[in-house]
Amino acid sequence: MTGMRLRTVLATLTAGLAAATCLAAAGPADAHDSGDAHACSPAVSIDRFSDALDKTDHDGTFVGNFSALAVDRDGSLAALSDRSSLFSLDARTLRPEAAVHLADEKGGDLDSEGLAVDRDGTRLVSSETEPSVRRYSRDGRILDRLPAPPALLVAPAGRAAANQTFEGLTLLPGGRTLLASMEYAIAGDSAGIVRFQTWQRHHGHFRLAAQYAYRTDAGLGVPEVQATPDGRLLVLERGFTAGVGNTVRLYLADPRHATDTSGIENLTGQGGVRPVRKTLLADVAACPSLGATARQPQPNPLLDNIEGMTVTGRDRAGRLRVLLVSDDNGNTAQTTRFYCLRVRV
Template sequence: MRLRTVLATLTAGLAAATCLTAAGPASANSTGDNACSPAVSIDRFSDALDKTTYQGTFVGNFSALAVDRDGSLAALEDRSSLFGLDPRTLRPASAVHLADEKGADLDSEGLVIDRDGTRLITSETEPSVRRYSRDGRILDRLPVPSSLLVAPAGRATSNQTFEGLTLLPGGRTLLASMEYAISGDSAGIVRFQTWRRHHGRFELAAQYAYRTDAGLGVPEVQATPDGRLLVLERGFTAGVGNTVRLYLADPRHVTDTSGIENLTGQADVHLIKKTLLTDIATCPSLGATAKQPQPNPLLDNIEGMTITGHDRAGRLRVLLVSDDNQNPAQTTRFYYLRVRTS
């Protein structure tokens, strides 16, 4: 979702966007001492792609990341393009335009690369989950519960639906996270919808509930190797800046909420339990600068996340990216984290 901010409109900042001529971290520090919390540290960040273009296409607006089968990095922008990036330099190597069945652009937010190389991509305006070939052809469209559709067809608000998408270990269960609550549910309780693979197709399965911190939404969710979830929570306050927190959540032993019309904090509904890993504002700034007020100049509108591997100590290597909304007062920034989940 493109967060509304009190910022200057797009002017000369876009005109200055040029093709990427160099890539690499804007700040690099791999000492292992850059602790954000006991569970999370940051190695470095990179602004290499900020306000750049690739073959005439603006590079930015990133809403999701995934590691492709060949080891390259896939970066989804919310204005209907999917980029292939070099995992070391971030240099773009490809760009594929995406569209719906009528040829219209998507508000593309969530990304999973399936085991056969197909792309599962959400759009938050309907919402929808579609399967695409590597070259951008629609292969399939997954069913969505009527209650999660945008009003008046359902109870969701446009641009507040499927933001996160992840495939659970084993590859049989797909999970999408709503960004905000649907009408009739208490504020802060968001629904996580799952699908189970059956004879090669994903069919509707259980639904779970997750409570965000006050005023925050869920822009991304990623499954860890043990079946738990990394959940990003994010918000924005004009004149103050972004709030971005990383949680570890456990979707096991919780209530299937697919048959519950209204979630209002019922005692017999077991929500997904979560544990705070870090508030990104507590990370060392590493020399980063911000173009607008921020609690920490390292912060921006962080929206995408993927797990790229693990280090020798067993910590997950987690890559985050911010959505600059194609706005001169925001930055496309990649964040390289190490996350301990045990």
């Protein structure tokens, strides 16, 4: 057996174990804590990671550039590439089963960043090009396009910078509210204050609703946001420093008492605006490396450009099962890596 083939077999086995831990229903393994050896913080532990899909392809489509994850209604995993591809992955092995190409109304590619699977199985996908949120059928047909606030459009149409717009997308419990997170601040707002935009469902269509301010740590942006079962949010904050590597932090955020900022032109951090309250759950650099290797400098070799996140369920201890994925940008110095976490909120 060649080294490459052996690596593929071992990686596939690793993927199966990782997916089973993260995505399967609660079983006997949940009866015990993962232990201090797997702790990232008092609130977060890591079970496993998997590099099985790194630099692979499916029917000629490159498997990578992952920007978002979601659990589909049939229990499979939907994985969104920012190169206009939406993959269906087997929930236990992570093996790609299908790939659908997404496009805008003119047939052009998207910079697809956020993903939510609606209760009818349709896909809500954000693109940071305009930015936009569109609804797609399972086979990739555009069904609808949601309105976007003028200020959040990319300049010169609005005040946002290119490639710094709708990165995260999530449906809140009950499915009536959709929330998108901007990655960075828009012009006129203070650096580090990003806007979370919501839509409310009315007669089957989403209409613009409240907007909230979220303050990031210095130098970090928001690549992903996911609703928890109680209506709070898991928020990823991420940054990159050449020669040092990535910073990735996981926060628990509560927008329920935050000020609606949709009518406020400039967010400067002054009084009168209650931002989304956040609590640090873990700095991923503090997780055990579990034998991971990195192809470029990293504070922890486990780290990479983590960009996608979804909540897949709970274990018997009540902890959330959270699956993360990194975006390798099609770069040989980066890795497509899945991370299986347990999060106590």
